[in-house]
Amino acid sequence: MDFRPLNDTERRQLINALRGNAESDRAILMDRRDTSFLGTADEVTDEEVISAIKSVPCHY
Amino acid sequence: MLLTDGVGRTLFEEFASHRSEARGEEETGWVLLGLREAREVVVLATLPAGTLRDASVAHVRFNSNAQVLASRIVRQTDRRLTVVGVVHTHPGSLRHPSDGDLRGDGQWVANRRGKEGVFGIGTADGVATPGDLFAYQPRSHMQCMKGLRFSWYSLRQGDSAYRPIPVELTIGPDLARCLHGMWSTLEFHAERIERLYRQQSPLRFEVMSDEWGPGLLLILPLAETGDSLRVLIRPKEVRYYLLRSGELLEVHHHDEWVDRGVYLLLAELAARA
Numbered sequence: 001m002d003f004r005p006l007n008d009t010e011r012r013q014l015i016n017a018l019r020g021n022a023e024s025d026r027a028i029l030m031d032r033r034d035t036s037f038l039g040t041a042d043e044v045t046d047e048e049v050i051s052a053i054k055s056v057p058c059h060y
Numbered sequence: 061m062l063l064t065d066g067v068g069r070t071l072f073e074e075f076a077s078h079r080s081e082a083r084g085e086e087e088t089g090w091v092l093l094g095l096r097e098a099r100e101v102v103v104l105a106t107l108p109a110g111t112l113r114d115a116s117v118a119h120v121r122f123n124s125n126a127q128v129l130a131s132r133i134v135r136q137t138d139r140r141l142t143v144v145g146v147v148h149t150h151p152g153s154l155r156h157p158s159d160g161d162l163r164g165d166g167q168w169v170a171n172r173r174g175k176e177g178v179f180g181i182g183t184a185d186g187v188a189t190p191g192d193l194f195a196y197q198p199r200s201h202m203q204c205m206k207g208l209r210f211s212w213y214s215l216r217q218g219d220s221a222y223r224p225i226p227v228e229l230t231i232g233p234d235l236a237r238c239l240h241g242m243w244s245t246l247e248f249h250a251e252r253i254e255r256l257y258r259q260q261s262p263l264r265f266e267v268m269s270d271e272w273g274p275g276l277l278l279i280l281p282l283a284e285t286g287d288s289l290r291v292l293i294r295p296k297e298v299r300y301y302l303l304r305s306g307e308l309l310e311v312h313h314h315d316e317w318v319d320r321g322v323y324l325l326l327a328e329l330a331a332r333a
Contacts, residue, residue, distance in 0.1 A: 013139060021222065023215070046131075049131050049142055054124045059160075
């Protein structure tokens, strides 16, 4: 069993997820193998964001 | 659509600043990051077109390298942040996206979550108000201040035209504004930092500012708990530090190519282990 402390980013993400769950019923995702925090259902992957940025068309 | 007051300030201030520069006649713009809520979009960050943009009086293509890096930095605080739209300016008084915009944006929104985006057009035809102390909205989808105007539209996949979209302001930050002061530095280092990030997933970013100006700090955890390699990037220098057993050591290692500098330093540490 690993009791590694969360780093700042992980702690912020977990707090945001708990707040979203308490205030807006947003789901919190859990790793089925070890019950660790996997983020929320509303999270967007880096790949999706980067794809959107890189494909912004030329504007006229 | 909700804009934070921070985002609103950024757009008006940077549009005004852009117009006073040597390239002020060119079009410019910003990618918008925000949250897609059930009933509305909340815009929370602006990513500028960049000094390496390809632009003229009739077009603008953003430099996406620094925007990608900035998105990684901003999204450290909230992974729900996503690209919600694009703003660009017109040097004349055309307050509506062009036919060319419609073709490109139509394809772009088709590949986005929700199949919809928000689009802003900046023009310099706003009516100046006495004293110009605050922005006003002559129509629900427009904001004007100091002779500048932003007009807002929505476009869904398959739409044959943009729809004006009412804009409201709420109190909140522009989460990327702290990066704008060092944007050209981000552009210079973006490709190498991106490569390093893809190879070293624990890499984290901190934005700092002190009497020496703004800086971006890269933090790469090392094997020992609490130890890390730190790279401070400023407009005119790149400095390397080692945090070991709670003690911060400056490394005399001046390599301006960040990824190469990190790997040479890691190799040196491995050789001494």
